[in-house]
Amino acid sequence: MRALFSSRLMPIAAVAVIVAVLPAFFPSTYYYRVAALVLVFALAGIGLNLLMGFAGQVSLGHAGFIGIGAYAVAVGPSHLGLPPWLSFFVGAALSAVVAFLVGRPILRLKGHYLAVATLGFGILLSIVFTNEASITGGPDGMPVPRLVLFGWAARGSEAWYWISAVSFVIGTALALNLIDSPTGRALRAIHDSEVAARVLGIDVAEKKLMVFVISAVYASAAGSYLALFNGLVTPDVAGFLRSIELVAIVVLGGMGSIIGSLVGAIVLVVLPQALTVFHEYEQAMLGLIVMVFMIFLRRGIVPSLATILGWRK
């Protein structure tokens, strides 16, 4: 029994069962919509968590990659005539290339310098999305055509719930697999001490770059889903606030806890919806949630709960 629980497949199976059974409790399609949003944000959160929680590198600009993914599924079909599903992969590939090119110089920086460099990079991308109006539609954004797969058009919150649920389970499985691999152990070594990792013969720069690229692809995929789901993309999708939301998901849920990213996404997506009767209170609420959780549960929800309940590894 114990071996079964500690096996790698167990958490993935648990997640799969939960997302499959959950809709039975949804009273209306509104719940499908919120749950789909949670899963999409959790997907991006998992990617960023690999970078922040395991490699120990902060990024305040990951919304830039969300933007690349989102605009790929908008620009691909309307300007280049690509089918939406192909645009999704083109966006992911483009994010990977951009992350690869920027990653090498950026990841040499540490601490506050890394924070401001990634932040600057994210803002640069959002400025490009806002200003290149002939391609991106400028501040008003542009419409996104519906996703059609094998003649089936994905429409409605229910369809999107299942698409994001399947993607989330795949994303979780891949992330857990990576963590359990030699690369995952190398990343944790880097997190603990870069110097010690280097002395052990780990190519620190290469591993950091690799996980940066992976996290960019996760963000890009989430961005594409978000755009396809909403049928519209605006520069807000890649804004500074979005980057902060992503970091908040990771830190609130718990750095280094994959399930934590899901919990963080639930808190950041559901709580503002539940607590704000008026749209104007949304920002104040988001700020307050981030502050309160960071002050009182600074290790994140899942690791703090694990300690309280006495689940020690």
Place this chain on the structure above:
Amino acid sequence: MAELLQFIFSGLTVGAVYALVALGFTLIYNASDIVNFAQGEFVMLGGMTTVFLGLAGVPLPIAALIAVIATVAVGVALHRLAIEPARGAGPVVLIMITIGASIFLRGVAQIVFDKSFHSLPPLFGTDPIRVGGAAILPQSLIVLAGAVVIVVLLWVFIDRTLFGKAVIATATNRLAARLVGIDTRRIGDFSFAVSAAIGAVAGILVTPIAPTSYEVGTLLALKGFAAAMLGGMGNAVGAVVGGVLLGLLEAFAAGYLSSQYKDAVAFLIILAVLFAMPQGLFGRAKVDRV
């Protein structure tokens, strides 16, 4: 030539504001090792509170004074209620707290004030002064003069008073400062209060030229942060030079290249500086102890 002079004037004015924001950053960073992303919200609060008190019929000088006091109160509250309870947390957690505070203040400003842009009447009219074919607004001179006065006052206070020496001691070594009996929490309060006051004054001075709204703080904070980085994090002289330099470069970029990409140029410069000399213009290279 006149064109160049014009860009220099506008660059210096904007640069003075960046310099003040960067100085606020540096003060808090030195006294408590915290990068305060809510710095831009101090600027916003100063401008917006003055505007709205003015609209309510309060004479502007009194409105400005109340705005500075209110912003200082917010700054101290931020330190006491959000930063102090989280002392000892990792840098990412502390950054997230100040970013949370920034989003929170912006959200509250949106509710308490409104979402539109507001301006204040300039102190000495709107007739530009002509210098060598270029024009400069009297209010720009006031912004510049205000920045100089603030920088000098702060320098005198830090360099010439016992309390200032305690601030320097805390910045140099927090634990050692505590051991010789310096109340580092009070130093923290002080740094947040002064940073808030500097931000509020900058906000009030610049509002007649650059209209303010609830969300101007974010970009200001980012650029102020960038200016502080450019000068070398933790270096007060560097913060001021970095701010002015950033303002000038931005004005040149807007004038000679593209006004749309004005903001982008600022961040490009920052990335270039970070890649080429990560310690900034005035900072010393940090040596890590293994």
